Amino acid sequence: MAERVTKEERWARAALTRVIEPGDEHGGRWLRQLGAVELLRRLTSVPYDDSALTGASEQRIQGFRTRAARAEPDRDLAAVDACDGRFVVPGDSEWPSQLDDLGDGRPVGLWVRGRPDLRRWALRSVAVVGARACTPYGAHMAATLASGLSERGWVVVSGAAFGVDGAAHRGALAAGGATVAVLACGVDVAYPRGHAELIGRIAEQGLVVGELAPGAHPTPGRFILRNRVIAALTRGTVVVEAEYRSGSLVTARAAQKLGRFTMGVPGPATSGLSAGVHELLRGGAELVTDAAEVAELVGEIGDLAPSRRGPVLPRDLLDPVSARVLEALPARGRAATRNDIARDAGTSVDVTLARLYELHSIGFVERHGDGWQLTAAAVRRPNARRGGA
Structure with a gap:
């Protein structure tokens, strides 16, 4: 992409980085209205034309003129070149256009290494x-x-x-x-x-x-x-x-x-x-x-962060009916009959008995005569909140 910035424009903007303080919207507005070359000319001419330099006090404009008279853009451009740098301005292919969102407060230019x-x-x-x-x-x-x-x-x-x-x-x-x-x-x-x-x-x-x-x-x-x-x-x-x-x-x-x-x-x-x-x-x-x-x-669509969750425990993998049967068993080592468990789980006795045998095979329950109770492994629930269900 060809550069659209003239040598005079770049030179004038380099000088103005010595004149306009960062974020100065008065200077930025003058720069937008007059262009860098004309603004620098007006600030350095004798006598100077202040007809377009509105919005600032005479004292402040004199400060601009003093700094403009002292600016040495050739020296500054040589200095940045000596440290393998460059001066990037609006209109360059390297200029980040999002800086234009700052309006009149955007940088006059950027010195880059x-x-x-x-x-x-x-x-x-x-x-x-x-x-x-x-x-x-x-x-x-x-x-x-x-x-x-x-x-x-x-x-x-x-x-x-x-x-x-x-x-x-x-x-x-x-x-x-x-x-x-x-x-x-x-x-x-x-x-x-x-x-x-x-x-x-x-x-x-x-x-x-x-x-x-x-x-x-x-x-x-x-x-x-x-x-x-x-x-x-x-x-x-x-x-x-x-x-x-x-x-x-x-x-x-x-x-x-x-x-x-x-x-x-x-x-x-x-x-x-x-x-x-x-x-x-x-x-x-x-x-x-x-x-x-x-x-x-x-980022773009698809740059998704991984979902956050705690460790998956064996009881988390139970089907809903087996989970209800397991929850229906009393805690603290007490046993319950299959009829009591079926009633509390809301299932039939036959379904309850089948699920109890499945839970027995994976170590969650044990049988004592006609009663069923939780094993120690089932009572310990690391993912349960303390002090409540």
Whole structure:
């Protein structure tokens, strides 16, 4: 598929990633109305024409102009090329069109490191996000979910942070699967520093993606805005451990707003790190416990999770009449005559006697003179609820 983006358009968008902050809908609206080349021209011209730059204060527009004057797109494009990356913009064959669901808040472009095609990977991707200060349970669940999804051919997307994010990436990598890290900084910046090796492995085996130009550093606000890209890029978002005020819940709510699948992994009711997930589940998110259940939700027809049930016991295989006869025998080792058993089972004496002999052959009942009683094996019922029938 031929690229539809001119060199001037790509150059202007690269410059604008230094000008328009992620998620800025004013800048996004100007970009949509004027195009990247014209918007950059207006922001850098002297004197400048602000007739189309409506909806923002003069002070804010001056901030745009200051950043535009300092932008060096040639340097940024050379920097991403030096780390074997590229700059992907709307109109490229690699541009994930689902990001357009963000409207005027969609990224100006995406800086990308890694060989795979971002658009193709995004078509079959799931976000796995959660608490940075996660518990061992949270880390285990994130890694297990990610490896299971990878084995089913799904791409695991997360934010490369400590805790759940890192566990998800490692789970996918360990399974030899595909994973994408969406950063809140330049794709050539290892943040957090403790994940420098992990981010390097993701760039080699998967993709590292960011809205900000090379060398840009993260801020608290950029982390929150980064989450909308994770939500829009993927088919669904799974939250593994999150407090009430957690950035991962921002991702989940953005996914809900965009009409994506939103899922949560439950934890202990007493855990503050699961409180946010439980609130998400109460609000309509889907409860999931493994990769099969995630794939059933976000996948195609036929991607069904296995049915869940306890072990099948011999008495579960009895036909309905034999089961009624067995239930009619008194418990606690007391014997009953065939007439009493037939009455309580609602069957004839002859049918009852035939079923008693069958039950005797499989070790459920035993005969004592004219009476029949349950064996010890029949009295012990592991699948029965304690304290009731």
